[in-house]
Amino acid sequence: MKKGIVFDIKEFAVHDGPGIRTTVFLKGCPLRCSWCHNPEGISPKPQILHTPIGTRLAGEEYTPRGLADLLNQQATFLTENEGGVTFSGGEPLFQADFLIETIALLDEIHLLLDTSGYAPTQDFARLAARVDLIYLDMKSLDAQVFRQYCGGDLAVILANLEQLKTMSTPVVIRAPLIPGVTDSIQNMTAIARAAASLPTLQRVDLLAYQVLAAAKYPLAGLSYNPGFDEKRSPQIHGETFDKAGIPWRVV
Amino acid sequence: MNERLTNLRQRVRQRQQTDERTTPAPDVWAECEAQKLGWMQRSAQRTRRMCEAERPVIWPEERIVFTRTIPETPPIYTESQIAEMTRGRILHELGPISNICADWGAVLADGLLTRRRIAQAARQRLADNPEAVEFLDAAIETIEAVLGLAARYAEAARAAGRRDLAEILEHVPAQAPRTFHEALQSLRLLQAVVWLSGHYHVGLGRFDQYMWPYLWADLQTGRLDLPAAEELVADFFIALNKDSDLYPGVQQGDNGQSLMLGGVTPRGEDAVNELTSMVLRAARDLSMIDPKINLRISTQTDLELLSLAAELTRKGLGFPQYSNDDLVIPALTAHGYDLEDARNYTVAACWEFIIPGKGMEVVNIGAVSFPHAVDQAIRQGLRQNEDFDAILERIRTNIRDQTEARLADYRKLFLPPAPYYSVLMDGCLATGRDLSHGLRYNNFGLHGAASANAADALAAVKRFVFEEKSLPPAELIAALEADFEGYADLRDALSHQAPKVANRDALADEMLVFLFDCFADACEGQPPNPRGGILRPGTGSAMYYVWLARGREAMREPVVGATADGRRSGDFFSANLAPSLGVRADSPLKVFESFSKIDYRRICNGGPVTIELSDSVFRNQEVIRKVAMLVRSFARMGGQQLQINSLNAETLFAARQHPERYPNLIVRVWGWSGYFCELAPEYQDHIIQRCLYQMAE
Numbered sequence: 001m002k003k004g005i006v007f008d009i010k011e012f013a014v015h016d017g018p019g020i021r022t023t024v025f026l027k028g029c030p031l032r033c034s035w036c037h038n039p040e041g042i043s044p045k046p047q048i049l050h051t052p053i054g055t056r057l058a059g060e061e062y063t064p065r066g067l068a069d070l071l072n073q074q075a076t077f078l079t080e081n082e083g084g085v086t087f088s089g090g091e092p093l094f095q096a097d098f099l100i101e102t103i104a105l106l107d108e109i110h111l112l113l114d115t116s117g118y119a120p121t122q123d124f125a126r127l128a129a130r131v132d133l134i135y136l137d138m139k140s141l142d143a144q145v146f147r148q149y150c151g152g153d154l155a156v157i158l159a160n161l162e163q164l165k166t167m168s169t170p171v172v173i174r175a176p177l178i179p180g181v182t183d184s185i186q187n188m189t190a191i192a193r194a195a196a197s198l199p200t201l202q203r204v205d206l207l208a209y210q211v212l213a214a215a216k217y218p219l220a221g222l223s224y225n226p227g228f229d230e231k232r233s234p235q236i237h238g239e240t241f242d243k244a245g246i247p248w249r250v251v
Numbered sequence: 252m253n254e255r256l257t258n259l260r261q262r263v264r265q266r267q268q269t270d271e272r273t274t275p276a277p278d279v280w281a282e283c284e285a286q287k288l289g290w291m292q293r294s295a296q297r298t299r300r301m302c303e304a305e306r307p308v309i310w311p312e313e314r315i316v317f318t319r320t321i322p323e324t325p326p327i328y329t330e331s332q333i334a335e336m337t338r339g340r341i342l343h344e345l346g347p348i349s350n351i352c353a354d355w356g357a358v359l360a361d362g363l364l365t366r367r368r369i370a371q372a373a374r375q376r377l378a379d380n381p382e383a384v385e386f387l388d389a390a391i392e393t394i395e396a397v398l399g400l401a402a403r404y405a406e407a408a409r410a411a412g413r414r415d416l417a418e419i420l421e422h423v424p425a426q427a428p429r430t431f432h433e434a435l436q437s438l439r440l441l442q443a444v445v446w447l448s449g450h451y452h453v454g455l456g457r458f459d460q461y462m463w464p465y466l467w468a469d470l471q472t473g474r475l476d477l478p479a480a481e482e483l484v485a486d487f488f489i490a491l492n493k494d495s496d497l498y499p500g501v502q503q504g505d506n507g508q509s510l511m512l513g514g515v516t517p518r519g520e521d522a523v524n525e526l527t528s529m530v531l532r533a534a535r536d537l538s539m540i541d542p543k544i545n546l547r548i549s550t551q552t553d554l555e556l557l558s559l560a561a562e563l564t565r566k567g568l569g570f571p572q573y574s575n576d577d578l579v580i581p582a583l584t585a586h587g588y589d590l591e592d593a594r595n596y597t598v599a600a601c602w603e604f605i606i607p608g609k610g611m612e613v614v615n616i617g618a619v620s621f622p623h624a625v626d627q628a629i630r631q632g633l634r635q636n637e638d639f640d641a642i643l644e645r646i647r648t649n650i651r652d653q654t655e656a657r658l659a660d661y662r663k664l665f666l667p668p669a670p671y672y673s674v675l676m677d678g679c680l681a682t683g684r685d686l687s688h689g690l691r692y693n694n695f696g697l698h699g700a701a702s703a704n705a706a707d708a709l710a711a712v713k714r715f716v717f718e719e720k721s722l723p724p725a726e727l728i729a730a731l732e733a734d735f736e737g738y739a740d741l742r743d744a745l746s747h748q749a750p751k752v753a754n755r756d757a758l759a760d761e762m763l764v765f766l767f768d769c770f771a772d773a774c775e776g777q778p779p780n781p782r783g784g785i786l787r788p789g790t791g792s793a794m795y796y797v798w799l800a801r802g803r804e805a806m807r808e809p810v811v812g813a814t815a816d817g818r819r820s821g822d823f824f825s826a827n828l829a830p831s832l833g834v835r836a837d838s839p840l841k842v843f844e845s846f847s848k849i850d851y852r853r854i855c856n857g858g859p860v861t862i863e864l865s866d867s868v869f870r871n872q873e874v875i876r877k878v879a880m881l882v883r884s885f886a887r888m889g890g891q892q893l894q895i896n897s898l899n900a901e902t903l904f905a906a907r908q909h910p911e912r913y914p915n916l917i918v919r920v921w922g923w924s925g926y927f928c929e930l931a932p933e934y935q936d937h938i939i940q941r942c943l944y945q946m947a948e
Contacts, residue, residue: 011838014877081880
């Protein structure tokens with residue numbers, strides 16, 4: 001069995017989807033977003049975090065059976081409370097085989113995939129087909145900006161968007177509002193257009209940028225260089241979505 | 252809240268009522284000495300003289316009146332006289348009867364004139380019984396004092412052109428209220444005089460039950476609509492905040508004005524009504540420290556009601572506190588409470604379950620220090636090369652010894668007479684017996700303090716010393732004696748690698764359950780107290796999370812140094828039922844799972860599981876509902892009592908630095924909420940430490 005690396009399992013997660021959820025944070029991410037708020041999730045390997053209250057290991061190895069057993073114990077509680085399990089990261093698709101194996105062992109429970117969409121289309125498609133809801137990050141639809149701030153090729157994401165149009169899994173677009181980077185009217189218009197093209201779209205969530213992230217970088221032995229003015233409040237172009245008839249909210 | 256209420260609230264928060272405190276206290280002691288009065292008569296004399304001396308205050312924006320103008324409560328004996336008269340006995344805390352709950356519903360419904368008639372009839376019947384006559388005369392004196400005070404307020408209202416108020420005060424508390432407004436005014440006056448009489452921790456009981464008939468009638472006749480009624484509730488609550496700085500407690504805010512909502516009726520039917528949610532809304536909108544809101548829940552409680560309660564939690568007031576009827580009622584009946592009474596329970600100042608009007612219980616006679624029991628057993632047992640079972644036996648013995656010592660003190664308890672409070676209880680007037688002689692329930696309660704630290708310490712020893720044999724006993728003892736100076740690695744291992752309560756660790760949980768089983772055995776093994784009551788073991792800590800760690804003058808409980816859970820000497824314990832400070836407990840479910848294992852049929856004095864949620868959790872209405880579901884899950888998992896705090900560490904730090912900028916910051920301290928900036932530094936520190944490890948986000 002393929003083993004996976006998990007850097008946190010958060011119970012009573014109340015902001016990661018419907019109901020009360022348990023969120024599994026899978027370690028490792030192919031992107032390098034300058035504003036990343038889980039820097040300890042970037043490296044695929046276990047690492048020691050140096051926190052003000054002592055050191056802590058981030059990154060524990062699980063077998064699919066081990067993780068599934070742990071989650072199955074909570075299944076009744078999560079279902080009773082209108083929730084389920086959210087797979088987040090890092091980038092959960094970075095460990096797609098592990099995730100597929102784990103999901104196969106889970107009891108009946110609502111599953112949410114919280115992904116950047118940055119993965120081979122084959123992986124994206126098979127995981128997307130196995131979950132009940134997808135939270136799809138949409139940072140910038142400008143290839144140049146995406147490369148500069150996230151270190152990736154936008155074509156990968158566009159391919160998965162095309163894939164998603166053919167699928168029946170409900171999707172929520174999540175757009176982080178990074179001041180001066182992603183919050184422009186042009187980017188929001190592009191995101192609204194992309195969102196409108198998804199037949200299973202539920203809504204768009206605009207994520208107001210959290211300054212708190214900066215505090216976590218030193219813990220993971222990283223320095224924080226976001227490359228934008230983090231003190232500035234992001235612009236919120238809700239009207240763009242209103243015009244496209246897309247439900248949206250700020251979270 | 253409308254403009255009038257906003258202004259009134261503001262006025263009270265600015266403490267303008269303190270400008271009214273210009274009336275000198277009557278010299279009750281000198282008067283009593285001159286008349287050579289006994290204790291019973293002096294108690295009545297103080298109530299009467301305080302009522303006579305109070306100057307009516309009527310603010311134009313007020314609709315529920317009474318403001319203290321005498322800041323002190325004059326003594327009726329000198330300290331040396333009291334010492335002389337109680338030689339060989341002990342007084343509970345400050346002495347006067349406290350921390351019980353009157354039979355507010357029956358008193359309101361009777362009115363004081365009816366109560367006086369009952370007292371007069373009993374006096375005729377018991378004319379041959381001098382003790383009864385003395386009590387009944389004293390009780391009648393206090394009734395007349397309250398009637399006199401009401402009459403003077405009525406006159407003052409007329410003089411101020413407030414015919415509305417005058418008509419109310421000419422009717423109540425003498426007679427049964429005709430309206431919800433009258434009921435609230437009657438309660439305000441009746442309760443205020445309990446404070447004036449020198450009592451404290453004066454609880455309000457099941458407000459939504461005994462007030463509901465008056466509100467219901469007004470709604471039926473159209474005299475009130477819901478918003479108008481809610482406005483009156485807010486008026487009443489603001490009034491409760493006026494004088495709370497004059498009420499004695501360990502800290503400012505610790506005043507025991509608890510109010511209970513929800514639950515079932517004495518017949519077992521759902522007791523939730525329109526007033527239940529109205530109180531939650533009013534308390535939410537006011538955001539003041541009084542009254543302390545409690546809500547009785549069960550697995551059946553409506554999610555809408557729990558959501559409203561969660562909105563109150565979101566305000567950061569540290570209440571409501573939840574009590575689970577599914578566990579509390581059977582525990583009370585198993586301890587000798589009649590089913591109808593058990594169903595009618597409320598809480599004392601903090602969390603202890605008591606029966607309104609029928610309990611003269613002393614629910615906090617002290618604490619058993621679990622860390623002391625475990626620490627003594629570890630140090631002595633390891634020195635003697637004992638096995639783990641022998642250490643457990645030592646703990647069992649120590650807990651029993653502590654329990655007996657606390658009870659031994661209280662076998663000598665002296666309760667002073669309380670004629671006015673007796674007027675408000677069930678049956679005292681009819682039988683001619685002051686409540687200090689006992690009521691239907693006369694039990695004692697004992698806190699089981701700092702259980703998580705103790706269970707962690709015990710689990711660490713079991714794991715490292717006995718199972719893994721990785722820690723030589725001598726090294727542990729040396730490290731404890733050195734307060735871990737020079738043993739940083741060992742301390743780190745004990746703090747971070749040992750089994751911990753609230754971490755889904757079977758060993759730590761087993762130790763926790765063991766401690767409470769020993770405690771229950773110890774309490775159940777005690778003979779009845781002098782008034783026939785039992786000893787109820789509880790899960791609360793009150794202020795002992797600080798006192799047992801740092802000591803306190805005249806404290807009877809033992810203080811403990813460094814402990815095997817990695818805690819250094821002087822560091823705080825966790826409050827009530829909560830993971831030890833510094834333990835990473837990242838899930839409320841893990842906390843619930845550990846503490847739900849305690850046998851609450853036996854551990855029945857109360858004491859809440861206490862969790863901190865970051866205020867960032869409460870981002871939107873959707874999350875409110877999730878917090879409500881969390882509370883429902885607590886009941887389903889078999890938790891007894893729960894308190895949720897919403898805190899923000901940065902705000903607390905800032906308030907510590909700039910108290911002047913945070914006058915309204917409210918925090919839950921142990922069983923009560925107070926203004927953060929009015930607390931002593933050690934309590935502020937503990938709250939900051941608690942929320943450094945807070946869960947979620």
